[in-house]
Amino acid sequence: MMSMTALAAALLSISCAQGDSLVVGGATLKPVPAKALQDETFRSLTIELVIEASMVTPINLDYADLNGGAWDQPPLEGTGFQSGDRAIYTVVADDPHETLGGSIELTMAYGNLVTIEFGWEDGSAATCDASDPDIQALALQTELEDSMSTAPVCTVYFMNPPGTMTD
Known part of the structure; x- marks a missing residue:
């Protein structure tokens, strides 16, 4: 034998x-x-920005920082977004147990900051949240899709507040 x-x-x-x-x-x-x-052998977490707001554009990407994983295509600081724009940023890990996470900070036309924080630790569900400490001229909505897969998607919608006129 x-x-x-x-x-x-x-x-x-x-x-x-x-x-x-x-x-x-x-x-x-x-x-x-x-x-x-x-x-x-890998997993990913995608952050999708959907700019539907016309009252706060341009929206500028100030910085993007990771505390786990690597950008598939890194966000470019200074990128400006207008109403109707979409941007997709994906964080990947070669190790299925590696923690993915980080934040993206954007500046609105009126000067306020929106911070998107996201994370996914091994053995737990992915998380994603967008916040503006002084939100007035913007409505934010965050949706986490495919959270039970190896590639969840966090979509952040930037919208005009309810009751405002749009283009």
């Missing part, structure tokens, strides 16, 4: 093309595409 070490060495020495398969002990083994392996 072949030892496990010898079997592993034999399998590692054989190269298979993507469509090829290998028969070992009656079982057919096929190579797994690298993308499929990557999809199984």
Whole structure:
């Protein structure tokens, strides 16, 4: 009988093309595409900004900071948003147990700050909140979707307050 070490060495020495398969002990083994392996070993948290407010634009991104994970595409400080704009920022982790989290700070046209804080610790639900300590000319709404998946999405809506005129 072949030892496990010898079997592993034999399998590692054989190269298979993507469509090829290998028969070992009656079982057919096929190579797994690298993308499929990557999809199984990471998680992400997406922050989507939806600018529907016309009264407070432009809205400028002041900074974005992470305390866990890495930006897929980092937000660019100084980016300005107008009514009708959308922006998507995704924080990823190569380790399925890594904590994801951070904050994004935006300045409204009238000078107030909106802070979006988000996080996702291993073994707990993702969180996301947007706040303006002196909210008057803006209505914020935060929705967390797919919170039980490996890729939840936090959507933050910037809207005109109820009862105001829109464009």
